[in-house]
Amino acid sequence: MLKNLLNLDSRDLEEFFLDLGEKPFRARQLIRWMHKEKQQKFSLMTNLSQNLQKTLESNSTVETPRAISEKVAPDGTIKWLIEVDSVNSVETVFIPEKNRGTLCVSAQVGCALECAFCSTGRQGFNRNLTVAEIVGQLWFASKILDSNLNLSRTSMQENIVQPISNIVMMGMGEPLANYRNVVKAIQIMLDDNAYGYSRRRITLSTSGIVPSIDRLLTDCPVSLAVSLHAPDDDLRDQLVPINKKYPIKSLMEACLRYANRASVTDDCVGTGADVSRAKDYITFEYVMLAGVNDSTRQAKVLAALLSDVPCKVNLIPFNPFKDSGFKTSSLDTIKNFRDILKSKGYVCTIRKTRGQEIDSACGQLAGSFKDKTGRQSLNVPAL
Ligand code: SF4
Structure with missing residues (x-):
């Protein structure tokens, strides 16, 4: 069977070439061909010897997932259904804004965690994505968007398409439940010979798998978005069931460790924890559910809960889907909630809902896959 080299980061590739009796610098060359040039044919990689x-060609391949559909919303949001094998596909979403373009990448086929308000969680779980399937979403989207960008430049169109400036691991699945593959894919995204993103421009969103948050801090401290959604354990146990295993107190302690140490290891920072920079590394996501978690009292409890952690708060108007059982909070309620947090000194934003017409808004991604869980029990995939 041919080895898909898109699964390998630079260290793996160096070993791969050493095994072939080649010098380690071949890894850099190959990464540039695969990820920068989007070249899949070895015969066209001109700085490799013919031998x-x-x-x-005899032992390897560069195989990317392929899109089986593309939907474009009136606001420019693009959703691709990416086929990863004969029975499974996942969703990848590009969200263009005035000054940036964000790619939302999936980490698993479905999700086993069953957050109550999440469309993906309702669909069940099939399997983890491979490194190639994760980084392949970026490979594919950047290839399409770069060619559109060149086209719009050469044809002098007014509608200049944004390149991908930011990546959020917020698509289908819990990224930290597919730890090894997600971290390796992120390492490739950070690699200057591949995509060269800075750590701040990649955000990993987690529902709060505490041991893996600590591990990520050591292995690859990118920005972290924590799906909090409730200010106390009683409610969070219902909305985000993984909370029963990793309750809020342990999650807050992990977030504090993460924010402080990620900012200290920031390339631009000298020594010592810098609270203003530490804030850049943790965002608490809070989906606004009418009559469930959006009261004035809950906003005050949330403000008190977060007081020790340098962070930002992002309020997400709930995106309804069929039989969800929840309604979104009114805009007045969301603004009141935001104002309470702001009055306590937090940076608090209300997420603009994008791509709702094509079901690509937050919590709406569903893909198309064979559920293996039957949703019988809470089942966190082995790390
Ligand atoms: S919110 Fe995230 S972790 Fe929870 S079920 Fe949905 S995809 Fe999984």
């Missing part, structure tokens, strides 16, 4: 090209 090496032939060897690679």
Whole structure:
């Protein structure tokens, strides 16, 4: 069976070439061909010797997932259904804004965590995505968007398409439940020979798998978005069931460790924890559910809860889906909630809902896959 080299980061590729009797610098060359040039044919990788090209052709491949559909919303949001095998597909979403373009990447086929308000969680779970399937979403989207960008430049169209400036691991699945593959895919996104994103421009969203948050801090401290959604354990146990395993107190302690140490290791920072920079690394996500978690009292409890953690808060108007059982809070209620947090000194934003017409708004991603869980029990995939 041919080895898909898109699954390998630079360290893996160096080992791969050493095993072939080649020098480690071949890894850099190959990464540039695969990710910068989007070249899949070894015979067109012109700085590799012909012998090496032939060897690679005989034992390897550069295989990316393919899109089986593309939907474009009136606001420019694009949703691709990406086929990852004969029975499963996942969703990848591009959200263009005035000064940036954000790609929302999936980490699993479905999700086993069953958050009460989440469309993906309702669909069940099939499997973890491979490194190639995760980074392949970026590979595919950047190839399409770069060619559209060039086209719009050359044809002098007014509608200049944004390139991908930010990546959020907020698509289908819990990224930290697919730890190894997600971290390796992020390492490739950070690699200057591949995509060269800075750590701040990649955000991993988690429902709060505490041991993996600590591990991420050591392995790859990118920005972290924590799906909090409730200010106390009683409510969070219902909305985000993983809370029963990792309650709010342990989650807050992990977030504090993360914010402080991620900012200290920031390339631009000298020494010592810098609270203003630490804030850049943790965002608490809070979906606004009418009559469930949006009262004035809950806003005050939330403000007190977060007081020790340098952070921002992002309020997300709930995006309804069929049989969800929830309604979104009114705009007045959301603004009141925001104002209470702001009055306590928090940076608090209300997320603009994008791509609702094509079911690509937050919590609406569903893909198309064979559920293996039957949703019988809470089942966190092995890390
Ligand atoms: S919110 Fe995230 S972790 Fe929870 S069920 Fe949905 S995809 Fe999974």
